[in-house]
Amino acid sequence: MDVALLRWPSEQPRRAQLSHAGLPRLLVVEPEAAPPLSADELEDWVRVPIDEVDFEARVAGLRRRYDTHLTRSAAAASGVDLCPGPVLDADGVLRLGAGWVCLPPVEARLAAALLDRLGVVVSREALSRAGWPGKVPARNSLDVHVLRLRRRISPLSLVIHTVRSRGYVLEVSDPSCP
Amino acid sequence: MDVALLRWPSEQPRRAQLSHAGLPRLLVVEPEAAPPLSADELEDWVRVPIDEVDFEARVAGLRRRYDTHLTRSAAAASGVDLCPGPVLDADGVLRLGAGWVCLPPVEARLAAALLDRLGVVVSREALSRAGWPGKVPARNSLDVHVLRLRRRISPLSLVIHTVRSRGYVLEVSDPSCP
DNA sequence: TCGGGCAATTCACATTCACGAAACAGGCGC
DNA sequence: GCGCCTGTTTCGTGAATGTGAATTGCCCGA
Numbered sequence: 001m002d003v004a005l006l007r008w009p010s011e012q013p014r015r016a017q018l019s020h021a022g023l024p025r026l027l028v029v030e031p032e033a034a035p036p037l038s039a040d041e042l043e044d045w046v047r048v049p050i051d052e053v054d055f056e057a058r059v060a061g062l063r064r065r066y067d068t069h070l071t072r073s074a075a076a077a078s079g080v081d082l083c084p085g086p087v088l089d090a091d092g093v094l095r096l097g098a099g100w101v102c103l104p105p106v107e108a109r110l111a112a113a114l115l116d117r118l119g120v121v122v123s124r125e126a127l128s129r130a131g132w133p134g135k136v137p138a139r140n141s142l143d144v145h146v147l148r149l150r151r152r153i154s155p156l157s158l159v160i161h162t163v164r165s166r167g168y169v170l171e172v173s174d175p176s177c178p
Numbered sequence: 179m180d181v182a183l184l185r186w187p188s189e190q191p192r193r194a195q196l197s198h199a200g201l202p203r204l205l206v207v208e209p210e211a212a213p214p215l216s217a218d219e220l221e222d223w224v225r226v227p228i229d230e231v232d233f234e235a236r237v238a239g240l241r242r243r244y245d246t247h248l249t250r251s252a253a254a255a256s257g258v259d260l261c262p263g264p265v266l267d268a269d270g271v272l273r274l275g276a277g278w279v280c281l282p283p284v285e286a287r288l289a290a291a292l293l294d295r296l297g298v299v300v301s302r303e304a305l306s307r308a309g310w311p312g313k314v315p316a317r318n319s320l321d322v323h324v325l326r327l328r329r330r331i332s333p334l335s336l337v338i339h340t341v342r343s344r345g346y347v348l349e350v351s352d353p354s355c356p
Numbered sequence: 357t358c359g360g361g362c363a364a365t366t367c368a369c370a371t372t373c374a375c376g377a378a379a380c381a382g383g384c385g386c
Numbered sequence: 387g388c389g390c391c392t393g394t395t396t397c398g399t400g401a402a403t404g405t406g407a408a409t410t411g412c413c414c415g416a
Contacts, residue, residue: 034231034235035231035232035235035236036235037235037238037239037242038239038242039239039242039243039245039246041219041243045235047229047232051225053212053213054213054225057212057213057214057215057223058213060215061215061216061217064215064216064217064295065217065219067217067295067298068217068295068298070298071296071297071298089298089299091298091299091301091341091344091345092341092344093299093341093347102299102339102341102342102344104342104343104401104402104403105343105402105403106402106403107402137404138404138405138406140364140404140405140406140407141403141404141405143363143364143365143366144365144366144403144404144405145403145404146364146365147364147365147366148402148403162363162364162365164363164364164411164412164413165362165363165364282390282391282392283391283392284391284392285391315393316393316394317374317375318375318376318393318394318395318396319392319393319394321374321375321376321377322376322377322392322393322394323392323393324375324376325375325376325377326391326392340374340375340376342374342375342400342401342402343373343374343375343401343402
């Protein structure tokens with residue numbers, strides 16, 4: 001997950017979308033425009049021109065706040081009503097509710113592709129491209145890795161259904177969190 | 179309550195005090211100095227010279243975050259009893275609940291880096307930088323110190339998980355305090 | 357209905373590499 | 387000198403990935 005960059009105030013609608021989705025964003029304030037007013041910890045802003053070091057510091061700060069924010073909401077979800085879907089962070093850690101598993105590189109890429117289309121069929125070709133960028137894996141490699149991914153994520157109540165000769169579908173099977 | 183203004187990095191100790199006290203603060207970064215790294219939502223920074231409007235916007239943002247922060251903690255306090263996480267003081271004493279252990283310098287720095295991102299993956303590179311500032315330790319030095327740190331903190335129900343080829347995660351394993 | 361054929365699952369290795377753990381040695385303070 | 391902290395060497399173990407082959411299951415035509 002990365003920090004979204006957008007212009008302020010011209011991209012205000014997108015800011016609202018991101019805010020609603022709970023995603024971190026950095027507003028680049030246009031000249032003469034007033035800075036945004038926000039109490040959202042997942043939002044920050046800069047005015048250009050800006051030193052590159054300072055810019056990176058703003059982005060890094062947002063990332064760190066987002067990470068701790070994810071951790072907090074994962075903890076909160078275990079206790080109360082919040083019900084975020086499965087989330088795969090940049091370190092290959094897949095979280096759902098209170099539980100988490102860490103995925104090795106290939107499986108992390110496969111999981112990312114499946115999560116992108118949660119509940120929708122993902123073709124074997126798309127999975128091959130996602131799991132092995134720049135290569136074409138042997139026919140069985142994908143099967144085996146799907147098998148291993150299945151076993152690894154089953155404790156999280158995540159299930160990969162096969163749609164014969166079409167592809168695979170990732171679904172949350174736990175009824176406690178539709 | 180107002181936002182505290184202080185120079186960075188020359189007033190670093192005061193920043194630590196304010197951070198510990200949970201008070202909002204705006205760091206004024208001195209010329210040529212690197213911006214602070216922080217995941218604290220009650221902290222922000224500016225580099226002078228700065229437009230007065232932008233400055234006020236930063237202060238106002240901190241105030242708003244502080245207000246919502248107060249509201250949240252009040253709600254949390256009224257709901258369930260506070261459950262303080264592990265704390266590492268400046269003398270290298272690590273406390274959690276009733277127990278405590280004292281950590282030697284290297285392990286204290288590693289623990290600080292892990293505590294800073296409790297529940298989140300910390301890369302081996304980040305840990306190396308944290309544990310050995312200005313040096314690059316041998317491959318196994320980090321392994322051995324993580325091993326020693328693991329053994330030292332296990333009585334406190336603190337666990338360091340390995341995320342293979344990515345880093346380490348510190349977690350509180352005691353179910354009495356999630 | 358039966359069997360061929362294909363798709364998918366599963367197992368059984370082999371290889372490589374990251375990490376864990378023990379043992380040892382130097383240094384420093386009490 | 388003794389004990390603790392630290393760094394280094396060395397070896398073992400397990401994880402990640404790839405590959406081949408045996409097995410299962412489904413669809414469809416004879």
